[in-house]
Amino acid sequence: MKYQITLLKSSLTQTGGLEKYTWQIAQRFCQKNLPVTLLTTGASHPPFISDYLNIVSFPIDYRLSVLNLLQFNRCCAQYIKKHPTPIIFGLDRNQFQTHIRAGNGVHAAYLNYRAQEEGVYKKLSFFFNPLHQMTLQLEKKAFEHPELQILFTNSHLVKQEVLSHYDIAPEKIQVVHNGVEWTALEPHFQSWHQKKQTILQELKLPSSCYHFLFIGNNYRRKGLSKLLQALSLIDNQSFHLSVIGKEYHLADFEQQVSELNLESKVTFFGPRNDTYQFYQYADSLVIPSFYDPFANVTVEALAMGLFVVSSARNGGSEILSPTNGTVIESLEDISSFAQALHTALSHPKTEKSAVAIRESVKSFDFSHQLDRMVELILDPV
Secondary structure: OOOOOOEEEEEEEEOHHHHHHHHHHHHHHOOOOOEEEEEEEEEOOOOOOOOEEEEEEEOOOOOHHHHHHHHHHHHHHHHHHHHHEEEEEEEEOOOOOOOEOOOOOOHHHHHHHHHHHHOOOHHHHHHHHHHHHHHHHHHHHHHOOOOOOOEOOOOOOHHHHHHHHHHOOOHHHHEEOOOOOOOOOOHHOOOOOHHHHHHHHHHOOOOEEEEEEEEEHHHHHHHHHHHHHOOOOOOOEEEEEEEEEOOOHHHHHHHHHHHOOOHHHHHEEOOOOOHHHHHHHHHHHHHOOOOOOEOOHHHHHHHHHEEEEEEEEEEHHOOOOOEEEEEEEEEEHHHHHHHHHHHHHHOOOOHHHHHHHHHHOOHHEEEHHHHHHHHHHHHHO
């Protein structure tokens, strides 16, 4: 059958953004009555049922990540050889696909950024790390494969990184920015103003100051240390920072807060499943990432009416404009970072500004972005 589709995504046992995206795109194809075979290493209960969906789960569960990566690639290659389809859409790390969504960015670029931030010894360690080396090999084979038809990137930042690291025709690359559940967030957005004070009271936060918000796991790579330094340069401004996310070395950041005399202005909340209520009371979201292909929180925050401060190394910064956000010129220049925060302080969230910011990302509705990708996949076939 001409429109048979094979999807590749290793583990689907988690509930993260990439897992959700995989299920959503599988459902889109099934809704078009197109047979979909999903190759994975484990799938929790599918969020939908369809006669057009066939899940093939390979029993792979090694302790070493590199072995899981290697074996999944082998299993997929063997299956595809026996069951070829005209569309092989990869959302993971595999050596061959006709279509790829590089949602995690370019691993070669990621390692370069890490080396810049963590020093020469860390860079040397990458050469002896089998997981990094295998990922780089698969990435090169996939991106430079002659049968690759479309490589989807979620930002122009990632597109340029692909072109700088690999030999691929630019016309094969399509940029489709990450989408947001724009409609699903509407009830939370509509009630933010009336719930703000109640939430602040429940969380024991100050009620009459400017509220910055930081969301991200692994605070170092997400740039929290730089943010704290920049905040320490702000004088004569009443503000508070809420920090959301998982961090194994939390004590190090708590000590930095103490050393910078920010104890009364920073609260660590750890991982949370109710981030929407933090969006409801916050004025702005700060995303000082050292590398983010496209941080989903960028468009989520905008859809909740928040002004966004982002590093240029976050692909999501591409959708910012002077009315809904600002880009930090340099993470290395803390005074430049502080200036971006001052810009945010001049944009407190009001009912009027929140509506305007939310409307600025209406076109990034998740369904619209997903449909665009599906159309680009099916149209050339």
